[in-house]
Amino acid sequence: MSFLGRIHKALVYGAGPKDPAPVRIGILGCANIAPMACIGPMSHLPGGTAHAVAARDVQRARAFAAKHRIPVVHASYDQLLADPDVDAVFIPLPNGLHHVWAIKAIEHGKHVLCEKPLTDTAEQARAIQAALQAHAHAHPDRPLVFAEAFHYKMHPATHFVLDVVRGSVDGWQLGRIESVDTLFSLPNAATPDSDIRLNFALGGGATMDAGSYAVSMSRLIAQTAAGTADLDASTPIVESAHMRPWDKDPKIDMAMEAKLVYPSGIRSTVSSAFRAGIISFKAELAIVAEHGKLTFSNFIAPFAFHSVELAKKDGTRLSKKVYGDEGQTTYYYQMRAFLNAIRNDPASAASSPVSLTTIVDSIINMQTIDSIYRAAGFPLRP
Numbered sequence: 001m002s003f004l005g006r007i008h009k010a011l012v013y014g015a016g017p018k019d020p021a022p023v024r025i026g027i028l029g030c031a032n033i034a035p036m037a038c039i040g041p042m043s044h045l046p047g048g049t050a051h052a053v054a055a056r057d058v059q060r061a062r063a064f065a066a067k068h069r070i071p072v073v074h075a076s077y078d079q080l081l082a083d084p085d086v087d088a089v090f091i092p093l094p095n096g097l098h099h100v101w102a103i104k105a106i107e108h109g110k111h112v113l114c115e116k117p118l119t120d121t122a123e124q125a126r127a128i129q130a131a132l133q134a135h136a137h138a139h140p141d142r143p144l145v146f147a148e149a150f151h152y153k154m155h156p157a158t159h160f161v162l163d164v165v166r167g168s169v170d171g172w173q174l175g176r177i178e179s180v181d182t183l184f185s186l187p188n189a190a191t192p193d194s195d196i197r198l199n200f201a202l203g204g205g206a207t208m209d210a211g212s213y214a215v216s217m218s219r220l221i222a223q224t225a226a227g228t229a230d231l232d233a234s235t236p237i238v239e240s241a242h243m244r245p246w247d248k249d250p251k252i253d254m255a256m257e258a259k260l261v262y263p264s265g266i267r268s269t270v271s272s273a274f275r276a277g278i279i280s281f282k283a284e285l286a287i288v289a290e291h292g293k294l295t296f297s298n299f300i301a302p303f304a305f306h307s308v309e310l311a312k313k314d315g316t317r318l319s320k321k322v323y324g325d326e327g328q329t330t331y332y333y334q335m336r337a338f339l340n341a342i343r344n345d346p347a348s349a350a351s352s353p354v355s356l357t358t359i360v361d362s363i364i365n366m367q368t369i370d371s372i373y374r375a376a377g378f379p380l381r382p
C-alpha cells in the first residue's frame with residue numbers, strides 16, 4: 001500500500017458493518033489523541049464501537065461526539081463509568097490522572113486501555129495492580145483486560161525487528177547483542193508552554209512522555225534478546241541519568257539521557273527530548289551486535305514511514321520496510337488486540353505476535369522511569 005493509502009487509512013474513518021454485539025467503548029475526555037488512537041481504529045474494526053464520551057464540560061463532549069459520531073454523551077467521567085452499556089474505557093487523560101481513573105474504571109468492572117505512561121510513579125502502577133487483583137478476587141467469572149497503550153509494539157515493522165533479535169530471519173542474524181540505544185525527540189511546536197506535557201502537577205516531563213516509549217522499546221529488545229518470559233530480563237539498573245531542565249519550571253525535564261544495564265549485560269542509552277528543533281521528530285532504535293548494527297527509524301509511527309537497516313561487519317547492508325497487508329496504524333493493531341482480548345477470541349488473538357502490555361510490565365517501566373528521575377536528581381511526579 002502506498003504512503004498516501006496508509007495516511008488515508010490513518011485519518012479517514014471506516015464505515016464497515018459491526019458485529020451483532022460489538023464491545024462498547026467509553027472515552028474519558030475529548031483528548032487530541034482520542035481520534036487517532038481510539039475512534040479511528042474502532043471505525044475499521046467490526047468488533048468494537050466508540051459508544052460514549054465524557055468531558056469536564058458537557059458542551060465540549062457534545063461537540064466532540066457530534067464531530068466523531070459517538071452516540072452517547074456523559075456530563076462527567078464518573079457518569080460514564082456508571083453507564084452499564086459501556087464495556088470498556090479508553091483513558092487519554094493527562095498522565096497524572098491516569099491512576100485515579102484507571103482504578104475507578106476497574107472498580108466499575110470496565111476493561112481499560114490507558115494511555116502511556118501508565119502513571120506518575122511505580123507506586124501508583126502497583127495500586128492499579130492491587131485494584132485488578134481485588135476485582136479478579138471478587139469477580140472471578142468476569143476477568144478484566146487492562147493495558148497501557150504502547151501501540152508501537154503492535155505494528156508488523158516492530159514484529160520484524162523482534163524476529164531479527166530472536167535470530168529467526170534468514171540473513172539478518174545479529175549474534176550477541178552488546179547495546180540497545182533508543183531516542184525519541186519531539187519538535188519545538190509539540191510542547192507549547194501550556195501543554196500538559198510541561199505541567200509537573202499533571203505528570204509532565206520528557207522522560208514521562210517521549211521517554212516512556214524509549215524505555216519501553218529498550219526493555220522490549222532486552223526482553224526479546226533474553227528469550228524468556230521472565231520480566232526480570234527487562235528490569236534494568238539505571239547507572240546514570242542527565243537532564244536539561246525547563247527554565248520556566250526546573251522540575252520539568254526538557255531532555256534526558258539515561259544509561260541502563262540489563263541482567264544479560266546489554267547496555268542501553270535511553271534518550272528523550274522536547275523542543276529538539278523545528279522539525280526534529282525522531283524515534284530511533286539502534287542495536288549494536290556481534291555481526292553488525294541494526295537501526296529502526298521511526299519506531300513510534302512506523303505506519304507512516306520507517307526503515308529497518310542492518311549494516312553488517314562484513315560490509316553487507318540490508319534494508320527492509322514492513323507495512324503489513326492491511327497498511328493499518330499501530331493504534332489499529334493495538335485496538336484489535338484489545339478487542340480480541342476482551343472478546344476472548346483465541347483465533348484472532350493469535351493474530352498479534354506481541355501481546356498487549358501487562359500490568360507487571362507497566363510497573364517495571366514506571367520503576368525504570370522513577371529510577372531515571374532519581375539518578376538525575378529530579379523529583380518524581382506527584
Ligand SMILES: NC(=O)C1=CN([C@@H]2O[C@H](COP(=O)(O)OP(=O)(O)OC[C@H]3O[C@@H](n4cnc5c(N)ncnc54)[C@H](OP(=O)(O)O)[C@@H]3O)[C@@H](O)[C@H]2O)C=CC1
Nearest residue numbers: 029030031032033054055056092093094095115116117196
Ligand atoms: N499514544 C499516543 O500516540 C499518544 C499518547 N498520548 C497520551 O495521551 C494522553 C493525553 O494526551 P493528549 O491527547 O495530547 O492531551 P490533551 O491535552 O489533548 O487531552 C487531555 C484531556 O484530558 C482531560 N483533562 C482532564 N483534566 C485535565 C486537566 N486538569 N488539564 C488538562 N486536561 C485535562 C481533557 O478532557 P476534557 O476537558 O474534554 O474532559 C483533555 O481533553 C497523555 O497521557 C499522553 O501521554 C498523547 C499523544 C499521543
Ligand SMILES: O=C1OC[C@@H](O)[C@H](O)[C@H]1O
Nearest residue numbers: 116186190197209210300
Ligand atoms: O505518545 C506520544 O506520542 C507521540 C508524541 O507526539 C506525543 O508527545 C506523545 O505523547
